Amino acid sequence: MSAVLPTARPRRSRPRGVLAPVALLVIVILIAFALVPGLIAPDSPVALNMADRLKPPSFAHLFGTDEGGRDIFSRVVFGTRYSLGVAIAIVFASALFGVVYGAVSGMARGSADNVMMRIVDLFFGFPALVLALAVAASIGRGLGSVALSLTIIWWPGYARLVRGEVLRLRERPHVEAARALGVSNLTILRRHILPFVAQEVNVRVTTDIGYALVAVTALSFLGLGANSPTPEWGLLIRDSRPYFGSAWWYLVFPGTMIMLTATAFSLIGDSLAARRGG
C-alpha cells in the first residue's frame, strides 16, 4: 500500500548563494522602511523647508534635499510603503487569481480549458501602458489605478504557469494513484498538485516583485501613478528631472533604491529557483 500513499513531498527551498544573504538583508531593511517609516526617517516626507532647498548629501540629509527642502532619505523611506507595497499587492493579487484560474483550467481540460486559455491570450496581448492610460482615464490617476491595471496585465502569467504545471503533475504516479483510489478532484488539486506548483509560484512571485516595482515606478514616472506629494519612488524621479544638472542626488538616490530593490528580489528568486532545480 505504501506505493499508493502520497509520500512525494516538495522539497523545502531556501535562498542560497553568496549574494542571497545580502539580498535578504536588503529586503529586511525595505520591509522595516515600509512598516515603521516614522521610526527610521529623520524628517517629515512632505513638510516644506525652503531654507534647505536642493542641498547636497550631508550628515543632516543623507540623500540631500529636494526643491522643497524636503529630506530625500525621508521621502525614500516613506515612499517604500507606496512603491514596494503596491508592487507586492499587484503580484499577490495576480498570483492568487492566476493560480486559481490556471488550476481550474488545467483540471477542467477539454473545451473549457481551451476557452479559458484563449481569454488568457487576450490579456497577454494587451499593452500595459495603453491599459494603464485607459484605467487612469476611467477611474482617475493614482496608485489605485496603477495597481488595478498592472494586476490585469500580470495575472495571465500565473494562470499559464499553473495550468502547465497542473497538466504535467496530473500525469504523475502519485496523482494517478490518488485518482485510482477515488480521491475527489478538489482534494487532488489541493493535496497532491498545488504543493508542487507552490514552488514554481514562489520563485515567480519573488522575482516578479522586482519587475512589478519597476513597472509601478515607471507608470508614476510617466505621470499615471502617484500624485504629489506622495513620496513614491517613480514620482521622485519624475520630479527630479528639471534639477538633474544642478542636483544629481535627487535623481540618483531614488533610482538606486529602485535598482537595489529589484535586484534583491531577483536574486532571491534566482536562488529559490536554483535550490528547487538542485
Added chain:
Amino acid sequence: MKSLSGIAGTALLLMASAMGVNSASAQDATTFVYADAGEPSTIDPAKANVNWEFTVTRNVYDRLVDFDLDDPSRLLPALATEWKQDGKVWTFKLRDGVTFHDGTPFDANDVKATLDRLLKVGQGQSYLVDDIASVTVVDPKTVQIETKAPTVFLASNLSRIEMMSDEDIAKHGGEAGEAWFSENANGTGPYAFVAWTRGTQIELKRNDKWWGKFPEKPFDRVLDRFVTDGANRARGLEGGEFDLANFVPLDEALRIGSTSGFHLVEGNNLWAWPAIYLNMDIPPTNNKDFRNALVKAFDYNAMVQSFQGKAVVGRGPIPAWFPGSPEKDQPEIKTDLEAAKAALAASGLSNATMKCSVPAGFPEFRFAATILQASAAQIGVTVEIEELPFVEAITAIKTDKSNCFVLGNANLSPQDATKFFSAHYLKGGFFNSGKFEDPALQELIAKLPSVSDPAERAAMLKQASDIVVDSHYIIWPARPVTVVPEPDRIGGYRIDPAEYINARFWELYSK
C-alpha cells in the same frame, strides 16, 4: 472673442518629453544655433501662437510698428513711419523701398490683405486686433484702419501683427488652401526662410536688403533647432552646441550663468508664473471667505525662495512695470495665518477638501500647488493635487471636476491690458477657467480703450485690478524675473516684456 482666439492672452508653453537633437558645433561665428523648446505646428503669422512658432514669424516678417523693449509705453517706427488716431480712424504712413524676400515691393495693399486675412482666419494673435472694422488703402503708401469703437491701443497691438504679401495671399490663400503659409514664409523681415527639416530644425538666412539696421558682426545664418527637453537645452547651451536656448529651467539657468564664459540676461515679462485659478462655481471654492482664507494662508515666501529670490510677490494681476500699472498703489499680499483662520471660520467650512488640477511639465506650477497643499493643511484644508496634460487640466476645472487650476501668465500686448482681462477674467474668456464674472469689470474693460486721457485710463485699470484682487478669484504665488544665460561670445540679447520668451535674431551679434 470667438472660439480659441483668446489663447494667446497667455504664452502657452507646452513641453513634451525628452528628444535630443544631434548637431554640429555652434562655435562658427557666422551661424547662430538656437535651441527652441518645440517644433512649430505652423509658421503662418495668422495662426502662430506659441513661442517656438513666433521664433520664425517674428524674425521673417516685420510689423507696422515696434516698441521700445526697455520702455513699452514708447512705440517705434517699423514698416510704418508715422501714424495718428482720429476717433475710430487710424492712419498709417508706410516706409518706402521695402521689399519682400521674393523681391515684390511692400505697400498698403499688403497691409489690407494681411489684416483682412488675419481677421477672417480668426486664430493666433487675431484677438489683439479683433476691434478692427475695416481697412482702406488710401494710396500705396497710406493705409487707414477703422475700428468698431475708438481704441487708443490699436498701434501698440499692431506691434505684434506680422505683415504678409498680398500677392502670396491671392495666390495661396482662400479656398485654394492656406496650407502653403503653414510651411513657407515670405516676409520683409531681417531673416529669410530657407528650409524646414522636419523633426530637426528650421534654417534662416540674413536678409541683406532689410530696411532696418543690423549690429556689427550679425549672424548670416540661423538654425532654429527643436529640443523639447529643458535639461537637454541647458546641457547643449553649456557645452557650446547651442548659442542660445529658450526656457532653460531656472536652476540650470542660474548655474550656467555663473560659470565662466556665460553671463545672465534678466528682465521682466511675466504677469504671474504661476497664477492659481479658483473655481467660482463649486464648493468649497465658490465661497468667497474660503478663497480669502487660501489667499491669506498661501506661503508666498516659499514660492519666492523656490525661484531663488528671482521673483516678487504680485499685488494684483498687472505687474508694476506695465505701462499704467496700478500695482504701486495696491496693498501687498502677504501670508497671514491668523487672518486665514478667521476667514475660514467666517466661511463656515472647516475640514474642507478641494482638488487642484495642474498642467504637467511645469515644475513651478506643480510646486505652487504643493505649497498651496502645505499652506492649506495649516488651516485644516486638504488639497488634492492631480497633474494632467494641459487640455485635461483646464477641462477639469471648466467642467467643475476640479476646484483649482494652475497657469502662467504673460501678455503679448505691450500697452493694452484689456485683451488680457478679456481672456482671463471676463465671461467666456478662454483662460477664465474658474468662471469669474463681474458686470462692473466687464463694463470697465469695454470702456477703457476709448478713454484718451492716460491718467483716467490708469484709474480705471486700478478699479479693474481691485475687482479681481477683492474677489480672491486668483492666488498669485510669484512673479519671477526672466533669466536667460547668454554665452560671453554672443551679445545683444534683450528680454521682450510682452513675450515669453523671444528671440530677436536681428539684434544678436558675435563678439
